[in-house]
Amino acid sequence: MPKKVSLMGLCLAAAMLLSYVETLIPPLVAFPGIKAGLANIVVIFALWRFGFKEASLISFSRIILCTLIFGNFVSFWYSLCGATLSLIVMALLKKTEKFSVIGVSIAGGVMHNVGQILIAIFILGSRAVLSFLPALIIFGAVSGVAIGTLSALLIKKLEKTKFY
């Protein structure tokens, strides 16, 4: 049990580091808050290694800590909404056992951006932001392939490693 907690702590640290690295990369899409979601690599890993509850815990802790360290209150809501929607859809898709890590990650990437647009509609009080949706869906799907490939590699590499 303590070893599981320390591995989860390690995941959280890795997720925070990846979020930080991402702030250094210039945005690829001119819509604020949209990132490739490098931290999702860790969340997907946790989803496979531990399960939904643990992955949520790592994901939400990361968002809270990153907001406190280098985020702001606005980015907090965008991250939270994107991460929640993405995580729920990924967990459901994983449960069907019809998709590999990459397929699950694609859905996660898309839903992450959909979640951000939904909260943007709410915060900005304008449905006009929906016009960004198509570009963001494609961007989410493509980044999902990349993130999923990396996650699959990580899951496989660490599969045999006994942490506990």
Next chain:
Amino acid sequence: MPHRLYRDMQVAMNKKRNDLILLLSIVLVTALVLIVFHFLKTDGATVTVTKNGEKYATYPLMQDAEIKLSGAQGHATLIIEDGQAYIKDASCSDKLCIKQGKINKNGETIVCLPNKLVITVNSDDDPAVIS
């Protein structure tokens, strides 16, 4: 157990195939929607500025103007020029509103999240044309 190994491989291949179907359907459907919308786009007549979720003002696209807007984080300068609208400079933290470029078709939008500003092109039938 070679039989089991074979079955595992089959399952993995099916998953890979489903991944591909998922990716292609997402990209194709979205691309199709984008293409259809692109051809349906018509030139707009006005730009509407929404500030903090409330409609702030509407300007005709036909009339060149330089409008100083103040948002949640500071100012932004909206330029209307040659029937197009864009943000020239802004004091927001990410400057993405400037990067979003020029808009002139119905429904096209510029968003500045830090400033909570949304600028949308509309087809209002009553553009306040001043001659």
